[in-house]
Amino acid sequence: MRHLTVGLVLLVLTLSAYRSVWSAGWVYEDRATLTAATESASWARAVSNWTWRMTPTPRAAHLVNLACHLVIAVLLGLLVRRLGLTTLGMWVVVLAWLLHPLTTETVAYVKARSEQLVLIGALLAMIAAAGRWWRPWGLVGMVGGSVLAVGAEPSGVVVVLLVPLVIWYGRHRYWREVPLWAPWWFPAIIAAELILGGILWYGGLRAVVNADTEAGLAVVTAVTWWQWGLAQSGAVWYWCLAVVWPAFVTPDLDVDRLSGLTRGMGVGLMLAGAVIAVRCHRTRPLVTLALLWTLCAIGPRLLVQTPRSYLNAAQFASAFMGVTLLAGVGAEHLRERWTQHITERGV
Amino acid sequence: MALASATQTYAQVWVSDPTLWAYAVTKAPEKPRVLNNHAVMLVAQGRLEEARVWLERAHAAGHAAHLPAWDHVEGELRARENLVALRALMDQVASR
Numbered sequence: 001m002r003h004l005t006v007g008l009v010l011l012v013l014t015l016s017a018y019r020s021v022w023s024a025g026w027v028y029e030d031r032a033t034l035t036a037a038t039e040s041a042s043w044a045r046a047v048s049n050w051t052w053r054m055t056p057t058p059r060a061a062h063l064v065n066l067a068c069h070l071v072i073a074v075l076l077g078l079l080v081r082r083l084g085l086t087t088l089g090m091w092v093v094v095l096a097w098l099l100h101p102l103t104t105e106t107v108a109y110v111k112a113r114s115e116q117l118v119l120i121g122a123l124l125a126m127i128a129a130a131g132r133w134w135r136p137w138g139l140v141g142m143v144g145g146s147v148l149a150v151g152a153e154p155s156g157v158v159v160v161l162l163v164p165l166v167i168w169y170g171r172h173r174y175w176r177e178v179p180l181w182a183p184w185w186f187p188a189i190i191a192a193e194l195i196l197g198g199i200l201w202y203g204g205l206r207a208v209v210n211a212d213t214e215a216g217l218a219v220v221t222a223v224t225w226w227q228w229g230l231a232q233s234g235a236v237w238y239w240c241l242a243v244v245w246p247a248f249v250t251p252d253l254d255v256d257r258l259s260g261l262t263r264g265m266g267v268g269l270m271l272a273g274a275v276i277a278v279r280c281h282r283t284r285p286l287v288t289l290a291l292l293w294t295l296c297a298i299g300p301r302l303l304v305q306t307p308r309s310y311l312n313a314a315q316f317a318s319a320f321m322g323v324t325l326l327a328g329v330g331a332e333h334l335r336e337r338w339t340q341h342i343t344e345r346g347v
Numbered sequence: 348m349a350l351a352s353a354t355q356t357y358a359q360v361w362v363s364d365p366t367l368w369a370y371a372v373t374k375a376p377e378k379p380r381v382l383n384n385h386a387v388m389l390v391a392q393g394r395l396e397e398a399r400v401w402l403e404r405a406h407a408a409g410h411a412a413h414l415p416a417w418d419h420v421e422g423e424l425r426a427r428e429n430l431v432a433l434r435a436l437m438d439q440v441a442s443r
Contacts, residue, residue, distance in 0.1 A: 013351045014348075014351075016355065017351045017352075017355040017358060018354070018355075018358050019355075020355070020358045020359045020361075020362050021361070021362070023362070024361060024362040025362070025363050025364075027361055027362075027363065027364055027367055028364065028367060028384075029351040093413060095350070096350075099350040099351050099354050100350055100353045100354070101353045101357040104354055104357045104361065105359050105361070107358070108358050108361030108362075109361060169394075209362070221379065223415055227415070238439065246350070246353045246357075247353070249357060250370075250371065250374035250375065251360065251361070251367055251370065251371045251374075252371045252374075252375055252378060252380065252381050253374075253375065254374075254375035254377060254378040254381070256378070256411075256413055256414050256415065257375070257377060257378070314438070
């Protein structure tokens with residue numbers, strides 16, 4: 001009953017926070033995206049294109065985005081419970097996802113629905129991977145979720161990193177039941193082969209790194225990988241600040257104005273995250289999972305040079321999920337400390 | 348409640364293009380794309396003189412040394428094209 005009440009309160013707060021989108025019109029590249037979706041016969045973004053075609057009016061489009069936001073919250077809650085977070089941690093994660101301004105762009109910008117669909121696909125695959133993944137339904141969930149993620153947006157390939165990560169996390173829980181043909185590292189090998197095969201199919205690492213459009217190739221080749229990686233690192237630092245201080249959230253971040261120091265701080269932050277993830281992998285594996293989730297979601301963006309497309313709030317959403325998991329773990333930790341403190345004082 | 352309130356305020360920014368770009372220029376006052384798009388919204392609202400000022404700012408911002416090649420395109424080319432189109436529009440309005 002208490003969970004139902006919390007869920008209803010969060011639902012009402014979310015609908016209230018987003019009531020302006022009911023009457024919102026098309027914004028920025030929404031119209032162009034819908035036009036392209038009706039004309040496109042390409043397999044890239046096929047799932048997103050199909051949903052855009054199904055919602056030709058602004059109200060319908062915004063309602064679908066809002067519905068996707070709620071679906072993601074439910075799936076995220078299910079996943080973190082499956083990963084072992086308590087109900088307190090789960091509600092913190094769901095609350096952060098539903099009501100943080102960093103996710104507003106994915107709801108209010110129809111074009112960002114492709115990012116939402118990536119998240120839905122990735123979460124379905126991760127939920128399947130968090131259980132007995134070697135069973136038929138587990139495999140169907142992993143493959144189906146991955147296909148949905150990649151079919152929604154090329155950046156959905158991040159699912160290939162996230163699924164083995166979740167399987168690695170759950171390796172101790174099912175070690176008695178897991179069949180011999182399905183050790184925890186087996187999906188990681190498959191993922192590595194898929195990544196290598198994908199790079200070769202696309203035309204080699206140089207083609208992947210130099211963005212995915214012909215127009216982009218000509219312009220972007222003048223930019224070195226270091227310049228691009230540092231610029232994106234600056235954006236990572238900025239969005240991490242925006243997680244803590246939501247007033248920083250902006251529709252079009254001026255990454256070019258970020259100083260060298262900020263870019264360096266972004267690199268430092270990611271390195272620190274990686275070090276903490278390694279150090280905590282035995283004592284606090286959920287912290288490791290949350291940090292690696294965030295880093296895996298950001299990593300490809302540091303490499304692939306999509307012209308004039310620095311990391312924006314919608315693209316940061318999959319990394320933000322890892323951050324919300326970290327917040328959930330933190331909330332649990334605080335409660336443990338508080339309970340311990342009260343018990344000691346009582347004694 | 349604080350998060351809900353912040354989200355509600357920010358969601359209102361995304362209601363239309365004019366509100367979006369008017370907000371974006373407060374956060375990125377030297378980004379050519381933002382300045383250009385804000386100016387185009389002002390043209391659509393018939394505020395031509397204000398739009399001219401913003402387009403000139405976009406053009407100037409497009410020459411900034413720190414910009415990488417692809418943002419020069421946005422700043423110099425698009426702002427220049429928009430300025431030429433705006434001047435033609437202003438001449439038309441003046442001649443009526």
